[in-house]
Amino acid sequence: MNTSDDRTSSARLLARMRQRAGSSVPESPMRRREAGEPAPLSFAQQRLWFLNQFAPDSAEYILPFPLRVTGPLDLPALERALTALVERHEVLRTRLVVDAEGDPEQLVDDPWTVSVPVVDLTGVAGAELRESMGRDAIEKEIGKPFDLAGGPLLRALLVRLGAGDSLLLL
Structure with a gap:
């Protein structure tokens, strides 16, 4: 079959x-739902929503994905690639909202364009200082909670440490 x-x-x-x-x-x-049509939460989404309600300023549920990128990096190409991922995967466009009765539900938004903010540390003297400042910028971003109802639920940050040396956080 x-x-x-x-x-x-x-x-x-x-x-x-x-x-x-x-x-x-x-x-x-x-x-499959129509655009903007709410759906029930999965068990994992229910846990995430509960944790967020219990501690709304917490970022404990965030799954950071930091990468070191060596070699030339084309920022517009990176943004196009991330935008294509968002277009392809509904989970990256899903928000957890509350209906009129106060029950949580999920909504899948239309695709959106990803822009990657850049922290440029190439002008900072000393490789160790740049590395430390770059890691601090990444840690600060990781500590920011998401707005599960407002979205988006994907963030990116690029820290340029030098020519051909960057840190990328998703």
């Missing part, structure tokens, strides 16, 4: 279960 047949038979099974149980079987959060 192919994937299309699997999805069709799964959808039929879910429809039969709903019919037998009335409205007590929740709709699958996995079905």
